[in-house]
Amino acid sequence: MKKFTLAIAILLLMASFSVKLTDNSTLVLKDIDGTLLETQPIMESNNGDFTITFTVDENVIVSSSLVGESNEIFLVENGNSEESKTITLGLQAVDGQVSAAFNNIYESNYDVAAMDAMINAKNPQKRPKGVIIWD
Numbered sequence: 001m002k003k004f005t006l007a008i009a010i011l012l013l014m015a016s017f018s019v020k021l022t023d024n025s026t027l028v029l030k031d032i033d034g035t036l037l038e039t040q041p042i043m044e045s046n047n048g049d050f051t052i053t054f055t056v057d058e059n060v061i062v063s064s065s066l067v068g069e070s071n072e073i074f075l076v077e078n079g080n081s082e083e084s085k086t087i088t089l090g091l092q093a094v095d096g097q098v099s100a101a102f103n104n105i106y107e108s109n110y111d112v113a114a115m116d117a118m119i120n121a122k123n124p125q126k127r128p129k130g131v132i133i134w135d
Contacts, residue, residue: 036060036075036104038084043091043100050091050098058083066092071100 027043041054052073056062061076071091091098 034104035102036077036106037102041100041102043098045098050093051088052091052100053086053088055084055086057081058085060085062087062089064089066094069094069097069099071098072103073100074103074105076105 024047025045029041029043032040036056037054038057039055041052043050043052052071056075057077058081059077059079061078062073063076064071064073066072071089073089091100
């Protein structure tokens with residue numbers, strides 16, 4: 001009976017980290033404390049196309065790249081403004097799975113030409129991640 005109970009607990013735990021996709025589905029990433037995100041990112045599937053949408057300060061520099069199996073989204077602080085912007089990025093699937101993670105670089109006066117800021121920046125303790133798995 002203990003093995004059966006343990007197996008059920010493991011299945012419930014695994015279900016909390018993945019979402020089976022239908023033609024249209026959505027996953028909201030909620031842990032954005034300590035990041036440059038102003039709103040919770042929303043990962044969406046629309047008939048095989050995958051996107052992520054989020055809001056950041058107008059001065060945040062946004063770039064993305066597929067690194068291994070993860071769509072890495074880089075947010076670089078470049079001062080503050082009173083305005084926000086909404087970003088929607090396309091995500092690439094690898095082996096039947098779409099994953100995304102945010103990397104935040106805090107630098108109040110970032111100089112795009114000087115890569116020194118990126119090289120010396122420390123990783124934050126948290127970065128929101130999301131995974132969507134489909135058949």
